Amino acid sequence: MITVDGLRKVYGDFVAVHGSTFDVEPGEIFGVVGPNGAGKTTTLKTLAGLIEPTAGTVEVAGAPAGDPETRTALGFLPEESPLYEDMTARSYLRFFADLYEVPRETANRRIETALDDLELEHRDRRLGDVSKGMKRKVAIARSLVNDPDVLIYDEPASGLDPLTTNYVLEYVRALADAGKTVLFSAHNLYHVESVCDRVVIMNEGRIVARGTVEEIRAEHGETSYRVFTTVPVEGSEPDGDRHRAVVGSMDAVEDLRAQATDAGGEVVDIRTRESTLEEIFLDVAGRPMAGSRRIDAAADGAPGATDAADGEGGDSAESPPEATADGGGREP
Numbered sequence: 502m503i504t505v506d507g508l509r510k511v512y513g514d515f516v517a518v519h520g521s522t523f524d525v526e527p528g529e530i531f532g533v534v535g536p537n538g539a540g541k542t543t544t545l546k547t548l549a550g551l552i553e554p555t556a557g558t559v560e561v562a563g564a565p566a567g568d569p570e571t572r573t574a575l576g577f578l579p580e581e582s583p584l585y586e587d588m589t590a591r592s593y594l595r596f597f598a599d600l601y602e603v604p605r606e607t608a609n610r611r612i613e614t615a616l617d618d619l620e621l622e623h624r625d626r627r628l629g630d631v632s633k634g635m636k637r638k639v640a641i642a643r644s645l646v647n648d649p650d651v652l653i654y655d656e657p658a659s660g661l662d663p664l665t666t667n668y669v670l671e672y673v674r675a676l677a678d679a680g681k682t683v684l685f686s687a688h689n690l691y692h693v694e695s696v697c698d699r700v701v702i703m704n705e706g707r708i709v710a711r712g713t714v715e716e717i718r719a720e721h722g723e724t725s726y727r728v729f730t731t732v733p734v735e736g737s738e739p740d741g742d743r744h745r746a747v748v749g750s751m752d753a754v755e756d757l758r759a760q761a762t763d764a765g766g767e768v769v770d771i772r773t774r775e776s777t778l779e780e781i782f783l784d785v786a787g788r789p790m791a792g793s794r795r796i797d798a799a800a801d802g803a804p805g806a807t808d809a810a811d812g813e814g815g816d817s818a819e820s821p822p823e824a825t826a827d828g829g830g831r832e833p
């Protein structure tokens with residue numbers, strides 16, 4: 502449903518994304534995780550057709566990103582979603598449905614369903630007077646007015662309290678269960694591990710880990726064993742009336758067992774500990790990457806790669822759908 506092949510984005514002499522390749526299957530929830538500046542938003546804006554890649558190809562629902570054909574197929578939630586403050590949730594959503602030329606009856610039904618599903622209160626209150634969580638929910642509802650197959654959400658839970666965050670993530674799960682393909686970005690694996698089918702972790706413009714959460718854990722995590730014995734063994738420390746040693750493999754555990762037996766004692770307990778996802782994230786996303794993100798822009802071969810002067814063109818939350826659909830207002 503989404504195909505990204507060799508995506509590279511250069512701003513001036515700065516490489517924001519180095520050459521990402523990944524696919525997202527229909528109905529999948531795909532997480533793009535990484536610290537500040539990793540290249541998540543750049544990747545997502547490229548998918549939404551708001552930024553033109555310097556190199557590589559990006560396809561959404563079978564058409565190149567930014568192509569008019571993706572107009573009805575795509576719903577984009579930007580990281581910041583300022584809304585028209587004087588409108589109510591209902592009037593705001595109807596306005597966007599009109600831009601997408603959704604017939605009025607269908608639009609009303611869709612809007613009320615989204616607002617019901619999101620448990621949105623105060624539907625007729627000025628958007629300027631509602632909470633941040635509610636504003637985010639309205640922005641999510643806006644991404645659904647054209648009933649798109651693909652949803653691209655930039656940090657959907659940004660700035661939300663834990664309860665609303667959970668709610669939004671569960672809603673994302675429900676959208677995928679209903680057949681939508683969802684790609685979203687987040688800062689940490691904790692938010693995505695419960696909902697994402699697959700994840701890429703980005704650091705300094707590169708994908709540094711990918712796969713299901715289990716695959717990432719298997720490849721990048723560590724398992725350690727705390728072995729409790731009745732007698733001292735190599736590397737052990739007293740722990741109450743026992744001795745505790747920490748080792749990294751089952752072979753080492755068996756060595757300790759042999760030592761304890763030789764000394765007339767025994768192993769009384771073994772506790773296994775796996776790296777938490779947070780630890781893996783801090784490890785792989787915290788490493789400085791080899792090589793600079795600065796390049797000789799001329800060598801990168803693209804005067805068009807230079808757009809450092811305008812980072813915001815065309816990605817306003819208030820851009821009409823045409824701006825996301827036909828490439829109008831795209832960053833070069």
Ligand SMILES: Nc1ncnc2c1ncn2[C@@H]1O[C@H](COP(=O)(O)OP(=O)(O)OP(=O)(O)O)[C@@H](O)[C@H]1O
Binds near residue numbers: 512535537539810812
């Ligand atoms: N228009 C632009 N001109 C120059 N540099 C840019 C532009 N847009 C983004 N960058 C730089 O590219 C890098 C990647 O930015 P991006 O917004 O994609 O990161 P991110 O992973 O989404 O970060 P965050 O989590 O803080 O939102 C950053 O160093 C950013 O400063």
